[in-house]
Amino acid sequence: MHCLLGSIAILSLFSYVKSQDPTPLPVRARADVTSGEARLFSGEDVTLSCSVPDHPETEWKFLWFRNGVPLSVQTQNLSLKNIPVQKGGNYSCRGEKDIDIWPYSLMTMTSEPLAVHVDGGWTLLQIPTEPLLIEEKMTLTCRIRGDPLLVEVIFYKDSVEVQKRKDKDLVIPRLVLKDEGLYRCRATWVQSTEHHSAQSLSAYLPVLDKLNTPVLELDFDYCSLKGDKVVLSCKTQLNVREEGLSIEYFFLKNGKRQGPGSSSATFTIFNVEDDDGGDYSCKARVRALNLERHSESVKLEVCNFPED
Template sequence: MELIHYCLIALVTLANAQFEEPTAAPVLANITLSKGDIQVFSGEDLMTTCSVPEDRSSSWRYKWFRDGAEIGLDGFREIRIELSGEYSCQAEKDTEKRPFVLRTLPSLPLNLRVDRGWVLLQTPATPAIIDDTVILMCRIRNNPVAREVCFYKDASEIQCHKSKLLILTNVMLEDGGIYWCRASWMQGNELHSAQSVPTPVTVLDKLNTPQLAIVSGQIVLGQEVHLRCNTQLNVKGEGLHIEYYYMKNNSWLAPSSSSNTYTIRNVQHQDAGTYTCKAKVRILDVERWSNSLELKVH
C-alpha cells in the first residue's frame, strides 16, 4: 500500500507539471520602430519591429500590446489619432524541454503619439542625460519648405530661424521643461502658420540624488534596523557601479560598500542620531549626498 501511495503522488505531480504555466526567459523583448517615429502625423505609415537581442533565431513568435491589451498588428498604414498609446511586445517559442514554451519578458513600453494638427515637435524617445546633445525637430505636415520656425520653452522664445531643428548641446537639468514650436510656410500664394502641441523634454542627472529611508517599522531597543540609500544610475556602461558610504553625526560608519542598505543588528540608545549616505561612481567622478535622517530609539 505504501508503494502504491508513493506511485499515486508521483503520477499526480507529473500530471500537474504537464499544465504548469511556461516560465519567462530572463531576457527582455525589444520593440523598435523600423519606419516612422513615435511622434507622427495622422495619415502617415509606421512599422514596428520586435526582437530578442540575445537570440536572433527565426523560431520566435511575437505578440503585440497597446495599453496592456493584445493587438494583432505590427505595422500601420495611414495611422489614426485613436491609435496613440503605449505599445509593447513579447516573444515566445517552442522548446523540446519543459516548460515546452519559452516566453521572454515584455519589452519596455514605446509611447506613440499621433498628431492631427499641421505642426508637431519631435522630441527624443528617451530622457536625456546631463551633457547629452538633444535635437528637437519642428515638423510641418507634408514637409513644405519652412519660411520661419520659432522654438519656445515654457513661455519663453528660444530662437527663430528657417531651420526646423533646435540643437541643445551639453544639456543641464534646467534644460528640461515643456517645449513647443511655431512654423510658417507658403502654400500656393497663401502664407500659413501653426504651432505644435506642448511636449515635455526630460533631462536626468547621471546619478539621482539619494534618499535615505528607514526600512524597518518602529525603532525599538534591541531590534534590527535597516537604513536604505535609494538612488539610480542613469548612465549605462561597462564597469559602472555605485559605491555607498554611511555617516552618523558627521562621522563615517564603515568603509565603502556595494550595498545600498546599512544594517544595525541590535539597535541601542547610542545608535540614535542623524544619518546620511553618499552614493559615488568613480569612473564618472560623480557623487551625490542624501537627505539627513533622524533615528530615534524607543
C-alpha cells in the same frame, strides 16, 4: 515505502528539469522604432520592431499590444502604414517560444510602452524617443505637413520663448538638468503665395542625471526599540549608456562614515542601542565616472518605554 520513493523520484526529476531551464527569467522584451518616427503626421508610415535583447534566438514568437489590448499581429515587425490619428497610443510587445523541456514554453515580460503620437494638424514637434542624459546633445525638429517653404520657427519651453529662427531644428549641444521641460513650436510658412502659421502640441522632454540623488529609507515608521534590527536602504539609479558600471555605497552617521564602501545598498544595525540614534545619510559613487551623490539625512530615534 514505494509511494515515498516514487514521490522522491518525481521531485528529483522536477528539480532537474527546472535546473535545465535554458533562459533565466525574468527577461523583458523591447519595442523600438525601426522605420519612420514615433511622432508623425496622420497618413505617414512607421514600423515598430520587437526584440529580446538578452536572448535573440530566431525562434521567438511575438505578441503586440496597443494600450494594453492584444493585436492580431504576431510578427516581429509591426508596420503601421497611412496611419490615422486613432491608431496613436502606447505600443508594447512580448516574446514567447516553445522548448522541449519543462515548462515547455517561455514568455518574456511585456516591453516598456512605446508612445506613438499621430498628429492630425499642420505643425508637429519631434523629440527624441528615449530620455536623454545630461551632457548629451539634443535636437528638436519642428515639422510642417508637406514640407512647404519655411519662413520662421519659434521654439517655446514651459510657455517661454526659447529661440526664434529660420531653421526647423533647435539644437542644444550639451544638456543640463534644467533643460527638462514641456516644449512646443510655432511655424510660419508660405504655400501658394500665402503665409500660414500653426502651433504644435506640447511634448515633454525628460533629461536624466547620470546618477540619481539617493534617498535613504529606514524600515520603521516612528522609532526603533532597543534590541531591534534596523535596515537602512540607499535607493538610487544609474542612468548611463556604458555597460558594466557599478555603484559603491557608503553610509554615514552624524557625518561620519560607518565602515568601508560596498556594493550593498543596505546597512543593518542588528541590536539597536541608545548610542545608535542620530542622523544617518548615504553616498552613492561610481568610481569609473568620478560621480558621487549624497542623500538627505534621516533621523534614527531609539525608543525607551518605561518599565511596568
